Amino acid sequence: MPELPEVEVVRSGLAAAVGGRRIDRVTVLHPRPVRRHTPGPDDFAGTLAGRTFAVPRRRGKYLWLPFDDGDALMAHLGMSGQFRLDAPGSPLPPQCRVVFTFADDGDELRFADQRMFGGLWLSAGGADLPDEVAHIARDLFDPELDRSALVADIRRRRSGIKRVLLNQTVVSGIGNIYADESLWRARVHYETPADGLSRARTVALLDAATEVMAEALAQGGTSFDALYVNVNGSSGYFGRSLSVYGREGLPCLRCGRPVAREPFMNRSSYLCRACQRKR
DNA sequence: ACTATATCCTGTATGC
DNA sequence: TGCATACAGGATATAG
Numbered sequence: 076m077p078e079l080p081e082v083e084v085v086r087s088g089l090a091a092a093v094g095g096r097r098i099d100r101v102t103v104l105h106p107r108p109v110r111r112h113t114p115g116p117d118d119f120a121g122t123l124a125g126r127t128f129a130v131p132r133r134r135g136k137y138l139w140l141p142f143d144d145g146d147a148l149m150a151h152l153g154m155s156g157q158f159r160l161d162a163p164g165s166p167l168p169p170q171c172r173v174v175f176t177f178a179d180d181g182d183e184l185r186f187a188d189q190r191m192f193g194g195l196w197l198s199a200g201g202a203d204l205p206d207e208v209a210h211i212a213r214d215l216f217d218p219e220l221d222r223s224a225l226v227a228d229i230r231r232r233r234s235g236i237k238r239v240l241l242n243q244t245v246v247s248g249i250g251n252i253y254a255d256e257s258l259w260r261a262r263v264h265y266e267t268p269a270d271g272l273s274r275a276r277t278v279a280l281l282d283a284a285t286e287v288m289a290e291a292l293a294q295g296g297t298s299f300d301a302l303y304v305n306v307n308g309s310s311g312y313f314g315r316s317l318s319v320y321g322r323e324g325l326p327c328l329r330c331g332r333p334v335a336r337e338p339f340m341n342r343s344s345y346l347c348r349a350c351q352r353k354r
Numbered sequence: 355a356c357t358a359t360a361t362c363c364t365g366t367a368t369g370c
Numbered sequence: 371t372g373c374a375t376a377c378a379g380g381a382t383a384t385a386g
Contacts, residue, residue, distance in 0.1 A: 076379060107363085136380075153380050154363080170364095190363045192380055234357065243381075251379060340359085342379055 077152040079214055079248030080291035082136050085158055089131045089140065092160050097127040097178040105172040108156075108188055111149070111207075112196035122197055123148065123175070129202070135214045135247025141202035149205055153192030159185045214248035215285045226277045229269050236272060237265035237344065240284070249284060252320045253291070255345045257284035259319040264351045265344050271354070291316055319345045 077085070101120040103109055112119040128148075129141040140148040150156070155170075160182040167174070168187055173195055175184040186195060198205035213220040225246055232239050239245055240254045249257070258265050260283035263276065272280070294316055318328050323336040327347035337344045 078380090151380080154378075155365095155380095188363095189365065190378085190380090192363065232356085238357085241380095340379090341361095342377085 076154055076250055076252060077156065078136060078250035078253050078288075079216070080253075080288045080295055082133055082138055082152060082248075083216075083292055084295045085152070086131045086133045086138055089138075089158060092182070093128045093140065093175075093177075093184055094130050095128065096181070098123050098125065098175055099178045100124055100176045102174045102176075103172070104167075104174065105191070107191045108172040108186065108194050109196060111194045119195070119197065134204075134208050134217070135211050135243055136250070137205075137208045137211055137247075139198065139201060139205055139208070145200055145202045147198045147201035147205055149194075149196050149198045149201065149207055150186075151193050153188065153190065153194065155189040155191075156193030157187045159187060161185055211243050211247045212245055215246065215281065215288065216248075220246075222278075222281065226274060226281065229277055230272060230274065232269040234269055235266040236263060236269045236280070237339065239269045240280075241340075246281075248288070251342055251344075252317065253284060253287055255320045256287045256318055258351060259345075259347060260287060262350050264353045265339065265346060266353060319347065321345065 101123045103116040103120055106116045109116050109119045114122075126142040126144060126146070129143050131138060131140045133139075136151065138150040138152070140150065142148070150158075157170075163176060163180075163183045167185070170187040170189045171185050172188050172191070173186040175186075177183065186193075198207055201207070212225075228245055229236075229239055232245070234242075237254050237258060240249045240257065241251070255265070257280060261276070261280040263272070263280055269277075319334055322334040322345060324333050326332065327334055327350060330347060330349050332347055332349045334345055335348050337346070
């Protein structure tokens with residue numbers, strides 16, 4: 076599932092692939108991915124034609140592609156969204172939802188999304204910070220993040236720490252996979268009340284999250300097509316680097332005890348019950 | 355204001 | 371073989 080590292084790989088791939096290029100035509104093959112464009116699919120296609128992309132930006136899992144006119148194309152990959160570059164006229168996969176062709180003769184940009192939790196829409200005046208992203212907290216790679224304020228915010232909350240890590244208005248970019256990886260690395264049980272964590276443990280947890288995602292980013296940037304995000308979560312994109320997520324029954328890489336999987340928020344939490352004890 | 359849950363969506367895997 | 375169900379989990383609307 077695309078979380079911060081995957082979205083950043085896509086962002087940097089798009090910067091190289093579409094920055095400075097002028098859109099010729101947009102074709103919407105399925106209306107659902109443009110549902111957040113309230114004037115509708117036809118307006119979406121019409122209003123984007125003729126615009127020129129600037130440098131794509133990101134906050135957490137939100138991605139936006141500014142145009143040189145001050146508006147921006149918003150993009151969220153959701154669960155299964157992908158951007159692909161392909162030769163015009165080459166066969167379209169069945170999950171392809173939107174196609175952008177360019178005024179030059181280069182590859183066309185395709186947005187594919189199997190489950191269609193993702194979306195594309197125009198944000199008027201959104202080139203700098205779109206309104207739709209204003210409620211999203213800064214992520215752990217944002218140079219303007221105030222880490223001590225974040226630590227204080229986390230330690231005020233009464234939810235379990237994993238819920239807090241997944242709350243994009245507290246800190247953005249972390250999803251189910253990197254939450255579990257971070258908690259394992261910092262040896263924190265996912266149900267630990269956030270307001271019961273010491274300052275030092277909270278700092279260590281954020282450091283772990285930063286490390287885990289930086290390592291994933293380093294791997295993803297070098298070993299895969301930069302514009303491809305695998306849909307298949309546990310066996311997918313950064314699967315080789317995962318220490319606990321998806322490893323139910325396999326030995327904990329630290330202590331050898333079997334990794335457990337527990338139901339959590341209509342999904343799963345993976346943890347080592349020996350390394351990550353409730354306190 | 356904060357917290358928790360239901361919902362959307364479809365391909366794949368599994369059980370009977 | 372075929373049908374039913376579980377599962378994957380982003381963000382958001384709604385309820386408490």
